[in-house]
Amino acid sequence: xxxxxxxxxxxxxxxxxxxxxxxxxxxxxxxxxxxxxxxxxxxxxxxxxxxxxxxxxxxxxxxxxxxxxxxxxxxxxxxxxxxxxxxxxxxxxxxxxxxxxxxxxxxxxxxxxxxxxxxxxxxxxxxxxxxxxxxxxxxxxxxxxxxxxxxxxxxxxxxxxxxxxxxxxxxxxxxxxxxxxxxxxxxxxxxxxxxxxxxxxxxxxxxxxxxxxxxxxxxxxxxxxxxxxxxxxxxxxxxxxxxxxxxxxxxxxxxxxxxxxxxxxxxxxxxxxxxxxxxxxxxxxxxxxxxxxxxxxxxxxxxxxxxxxxxxxxxxxxxxxxxxxxxxxxxxxxxxxxxxxxxxxxxxxxxxxxxxxxxxxxxxxxxxxxxxxxxxxxxxxxxxxxxxxxxxxxxxxxxxxxxxxxxxxxxxxxxxxxxxxxxxxxxxxxxxxxxxxxxxxxxxxxxx
Ligand SMILES: [Fe+2]
Numbered sequence: 333x334x335x336x337x338x339x340x341x342x343x344x345x346x347x348x349x350x351x352x353x354x355x356x357x358x359x360x361x362x363x364x365x366x367x368x369x370x371x372x373x374x375x376x377x378x379x380x381x382x383x384x385x386x387x388x389x390x391x392x393x394x395x396x397x398x399x400x401x402x403x404x405x406x407x408x409x410x411x412x413x414x415x416x417x418x419x420x421x422x423x424x425x426x427x428x429x430x431x432x433x434x435x436x437x438x439x440x441x442x443x444x445x446x447x448x449x450x451x452x453x454x455x456x457x458x459x460x461x462x463x464x465x466x467x468x469x470x471x472x473x474x475x476x477x478x479x480x481x482x483x484x485x486x487x488x489x490x491x492x493x494x495x496x497x498x499x500x501x502x503x504x505x506x507x508x509x510x511x512x513x514x515x516x517x518x519x520x521x522x523x524x525x526x527x528x529x530x531x532x533x534x535x536x537x538x539x540x541x542x543x544x545x546x547x548x549x550x551x552x553x554x555x556x557x558x559x560x561x562x563x564x565x566x567x568x569x570x571x572x573x574x575x576x577x578x579x580x581x582x583x584x585x586x587x588x589x590x591x592x593x594x595x596x597x598x599x600x601x602x603x604x605x606x607x608x609x610x611x612x613x614x615x616x617x618x619x620x621x622x623x624x625x626x627x628x629x630x631x632x633x634x635x636x637x638x639x640x641x642x643x644x645x646x647x648x649x650x651x652x653x654x655x656x657x658x659x660x661x662x663x664x665x666x667x668x669x670x671x672x673x674x675x676x677x678x679x680x681x682x683x684x685x686x687x688x689x690x691x692x693x694x695x696x697x698x699x700x701x702x703x704x705x706x707x708x709x710x711x712x713x714x715x716x717x718x719x720x721x722x723x724x725x726x727x728x729x730x731x732x733x734x735x736x737x738x739x740x741x742x743x744x745x746x747x748x749x750x751x752x753x754x755x756x757x758x759x760x761x762x763x764x765x766x767x768x769x770x771x772x773x774x775x776x777x778x779x780x
Contacts, residue, residue: 338402347376373432394413423457431450472771475521501615511547524768527760571625573601600626629651642687704717715732732747
């Protein structure tokens with residue numbers, strides 16, 4: 333039940349992250365702390381799911397609930413995972429009923445506020461021999477790790493930009509090269525992984541998704557590695573210039589004034605300048621991507637380049653996938669759209685906003701139902717597309733996750749699904765299905 337494990341682990345980690353931040357700010361008895369302890373207590377109930385004992389394991393840059401790996405939460409809570417690793421945590425075993433004091437001590441320990449361990453015995457840290465030493469990294473877990481490395485790279489680059497106005501390009505290039513290699517060998521799994529989203533850290537995850545999708549499409553249409561890797565670097569860094577825009581404007585909920593727009597419109601330029609200043613091989617291509625990512629195919633958009641000279645082809649590629657990932661992500665001001673709707677929007681804007689040839693190539697690569705699409709089947713079951721369809725109209729390679737009776741299956745079931753059995757597409761939040769959770773459960777991701 334990987335999607336269920338994802339939800340349970342996410343609930344626990346979300347609660348733990350909130351409380352570990354809180355304990356650094358307020359003392360134990362403070363109402364804000366108490367409220368966070370209570371919320372974590374509720375999340376822990378979900379995490380335990382009625383079992384007498386559950387262990388969260390941190391191993392090979394991933395979280396495991398008992399022995400089930402949770403790929404999505406491992407990426408979404410990667411900073412927390414790294415903090416836990418720094419604190420020497422390998423396992424957290426919860427034995428209900430969990431005491432509030434233990435929850436507080438756990439969060440204070442994870443947050444580095446205190447070295448005291450939970451003392452009531454309801455939370456046990458680093459119990460010996462709960463990690464399986466035989467666990468070999470699968471191709472899918474290597475892909476996940478390379479995604480995480482790019483995530484770290486953009487996070488570091490952004491904070492370096494804020495602190496000192498510059499960053500090292502080499503770290504980003506190395507990380508993108510790693511992601512390129514793994515995307516090359518498993519493009520379908522890469523597409524499935526690109527469904528990982530984070531509502532709290534939208535910008536970082538969006539940047540990595542734009543990178544992974546650019547690499548996948550670029551490979552398919554035959555872009556050279558020498559161009560594609562720097563373009564991927566540009567894809568990760570395309571919005572880095574936003575650090576020059578004030579957060580009030582970036583997060584402004586209403587309609588922006590002309591003045592505010594002017595400030596927003598400097599971010600492509602600022603990003604390109606920062607990339608050029610970082611220098612190194614491929615920095616010009618990456619800078620072009622950042623500079624041109626809002627310049628439209630028909631010469632509109634910003635900055636005004638020229639009606640005659642279109643943005644570079646790799647910038648046009650990044651624009652297409654940037655839009656796709658933005659539309660399929662949930663934002664504070666609107667819900668996420670399904671993959672098919674996103675492809676339709678791209679098709680509608682082909683020739684004006686976007687390069688029509690690249691839109692077509694992207695749709696061809698993604699297929700009508702791209703990997704990660706959640707489909708309602710005519711018998712009421714729910715299935716997730718896990719592989720690219722090479723031929724138009726060919727049956728889909730899916731994994732059934734919810735049976736016709738509406739119950740989540742313990743073991744997702746690989747199935748071949750004829751297109752005419754698809755009733756509609758569903759959204760992850762509506763049906764409680766997380767496509768990325770399947771990454772490492774389907775024969776190590778090899779099939780996709
Ligand atoms: Fe942008």
